[in-house]
Amino acid sequence: MFFTKNLASKIALLPMIIISLTVFVGCIIYSFVYSLTGSKLIPAFSYVGFKQYERLFKSRKWDVAVENIFIYGVVFTVGCLIIGFLLAVLIDQKIRGESLFRTIFLYPYAMSFVVTGLVWKWVLNPTFGLEHSMHLWGFEWFQLDWLVNRELAIYAVCIAAVWQGAGFVMVLMLAGLRGIDEDIWKSLSIEGVPKWKSYLFVILPMIRPMVVTSLVLIAAGVVKVYDLILALTSGGPGYATTTPAMYVMENFFSRANLGQAFAASIIMFLSVVCILAPWAFYEFYYRSKEAKA
């Protein structure tokens, strides 16, 4: 009885159910189980407890990867949010050619990470790139050797990523700004509040849902970063710009060290959960409170 009721819908949703269970849940369980083994080239069930995690946390390369993802995560999210908001505010000033500017700010978002990485690799090329242009213009002191500098290479990645993602935040923020009632602007101008103050202290809190959404979507993408770095620096110089995603891929496919890769991927997954959990909790809590009020 239970199964035949609404049968067509159940059949239609069967692919989604199977995929959710086998791929989304199943793969995490699979990865976790095998992260507890000493698997090398092929997954083998040789239980070693949490040794792989111990090894992971002792690995110098993983340390660098984690440090990089922190720098990248902070600079990229903050950069995107600030520039995205700024662009949205600029576009919101009833300027001429608004749709042209919007198109310009968003087009990088249509390009792939590989293309983004390769273009910036060329622009930041220490011999023929922007540095060279500035020298030709007589700014001999100008230095832009980030790609070959171990300390600065990760910031070159950030620049490319912000260039690509800022338009996305702009679109979301602009949608928020355009949802603000005209009356609020009228009363603010009657009160004589300067525009920048209104944006920062009145409008920004009002579009908080959009800010939170942008933040979550961008932050969730941070952990995934792989193609961009592969194209831009290949993880170099040395392994100065390696990231957890690269560490995982390397151990899977070129170093034949499966157990280590599984352990690292589980840590990646847990860090995403840590980013999402507060948001999910906040959404749930906030909404249920709102519903009661």
Added chain:
Amino acid sequence: MNFIIEAKRPKPNMSNIIEANGPKPKHLTIGRIGLYCFILMCALFFLMPLYVMIITSLKDMDEIRSGNLLYIPKILSLYSWPKAWSEACTGFVCEGLRPGLINSLKITIPSVIVSVSLGALNGYALAFWRFKGAYFFFGLCLFGAFIPYQVMVYPLLKIESAIGIYSSLPGIILVHTIFGMPILTLIFRNFYASLPIDLFKAARIDGGNFLKIFFYVIIPMSTPITIVAIILQVTGIWNDFLLGLIFAGRDNQPMTVQLNNIVQVDFGVAEYNVDMAATILTSIVPLAVYFLSGRWFVRGIAAGAIKG
């Protein structure tokens, strides 16, 4: 059943959320001149890489070595384009990007069709034919959108080899369908949930069943959201690198993978003009989709971001 659609077709719930309201100010004050200067500078920063890409592809290597990155070419050289298209080398094979383009088409077209159809069906079932537990699995599916690919690639590779489609066209199509499902299901469900429920009830009274209502009532009204979904998927799948690299197999490597091989695996002298021509060729499809679709691209972003 047709009259229902004609009489009650609702406006899709995606009004132009980004239209400016009110007239544009007429006077140019100093503040506004400053504003325009600033926004122009931002625009130049955003355009610079595209500009550099195009002019570099039109220079010859001598000029690239001696000249200024930002100057337009003194002598127009069209050498790099045909080379990038059909002669540039990836390792030992020197066929340029052409095979990659064909592979990308072979991957993108079926993947988009399958994933969008499945997303529409899922969204429809979730919006109108809810059953106990359906939303639990929907939640699980949405959660899947946030799991890093690295956690899933290896087990998924094992599943695909077990059913014998790993490293083949069906293999990569399945992978794109799986990873596209959360967002597509979400946007279709949200769209269908915004349609008036009376419409569905009337169709039920008229004797429509699950599939009939889907094909005769729902699909004819789904054009706007389908366009959004297709744009989202075409750009997403075309731009994918990681999944194509792992699941497509050596013979079906998409354009992004070949581009990376061409640029990174450089024996001998690096030809930056060829690299840039190849880079432009790879981004032509998503850029064309972006520039031609205009508003729809923006709607896709908004639709994906607004939670239901």
